[in-house]
Amino acid sequence: MSGSCKFDGCTIDETGICALARDPSTCSNRIAGGADGLPSMDAQRDDEPPSQTGEQLGEPVLDQPASASAFPASRPLGLEDLNSLMGTRYVNVVGILGDPESGKTAMLASLYLLVSHAMLEGWSFGDSRSLTAFEEIARGARDWNDGKAPEQMTVHTELADDHRPGFLHLRLVRHSDNRRVDLALPDVPGEWTQAFVNTARSDRLDFMKAAEVIWIVLDGRTLADIEKRQGLIARVGQLAGRLNAMLDGVSPRLILVVTHRDMHVLGDTVADRLQAELVRRGAKAEILGIAPFSDDPDNVPPGYGISELINLTVTTPAERPILWHLTEPTEDDRAYLSYRRDR
Template identity: 55%
Template structure:
């Protein structure tokens, strides 16, 4: 039986001659070309699976299945993703530096916990592209043992790529004026800062050139300790010098973020010594004291974080007289020389 005839032994499909000597067009056993019941079930299946020929040799073999677009990754974001985001909206990129165990990740975890519980004074949550990333760094702070806090609120930061920073995105709504602010906050290992100070390895800090402000996180307990205080202050000066070497001109605004405010408040003399050390490198920085987590009842957890976020987005603008009045001078070209000395 051929594919063109259902009569057993007929080869009309190959030879064109009917085994019953009938006209193939009128034979009842003849199978028309458009008939679907050709041959056995296996042959029908093989015909349906066979791809239709195409005139384009570069065309895809299979068509792309229709499906909904997948959601972007919610973990830490790469520099390329942040760059594309900056192309569509204004993003406040923050550089966060600090030695290991200084409290960088604790700041981010405490900020996330405050925002998620609507307890960040003056701010409310608007959006985030990295909620899982925030959740991972804050997971340790939520796992208490029978009401007792864990020994370590956050885990040590480790990077999948030792050369590219990972960013956490957070969009906040400022209740004072309704402004929505997008923050790109890097979660970097403290070893990066250590290598920057000790060996001047700055290739991983190119993103600082896009930063609007730089946080230098310092362990407040070390500044309160007389034996370690001078070493920490000297190291701050060295780090400020390394940061200046990354930029050709003026550096972004710098803020010294002192953690562990629950262990005590910095005295005015310590702040003066820090300012004097930074002045040796022609750097001016604002000092902010915070307590991401608190071990005493006098200072609540998350102390100073709302003020830190407010200081991060504030714009320091000097008012300039649009057209200062001056006595005309004969022969001078005042219009062309306007603001040339500024």
């Protein structure tokens, strides 16, 4: 039996020949609607869509397939991506500055490695829109040769576009109160800081205006070296001056992040000299020693100080302006009230 004929074995739809050698248009076995004649080239086949009626003309022929959401690229976020993320939730933008080789990328890689191994004290992983980018900067630290750590855990940062920063996004959840914090962390080359200090080039660092905190990353080895120390301290002062000018006198919150804590502990004298240099420029900063990686893991574990850095970053200092100054009355203050009392 074929589609348009009830007679068993009739192949009229395929061959155009009636099995009973009748006229197909009058054969009583033909099913209504299909009995109008021989199948032609235009005749509808079962697998073809139904022909359109007058009302359907002009409408789309096929239904639009339901669009499955594609996986996000997870590359570093550009400024536009960051803007749209900031439109949906509160994002803590961190400014990160520092000379080449000071340890900026190492610090970010270490943060990612700690949080991905659930070893960031007090915090756990919430989400990230730039996992691939984090993986890329942390990859160097994973390539060990026969159990030996690589010489360089991270490589010099080079951006695809040397005019626009790329941001790493990380959402962290604080254990103490389940607070979620979204951090946007730029990984920019040290040359940007050098150009900012030396020639005041600030167009690429415009995003700093939206930063709540600025980390100035300093190489602990340079601060420990008596010959290079003063040069770096002076440059930190110049950098603070440039920031003040760029931010129109609004003093940003600064954290001086001193790397290589595994090899060198920052002495009080050097810390005081850094503070004095900043005060001279009308700025002040908190100072913290970290070791994103460690050459002395028995005494200073890799990732030392990173959780404290995050704590400092998301907590606003408790310092508040004094609303009402207390003045202790002295005896003489009442002299005016006592005037003439003795007369």
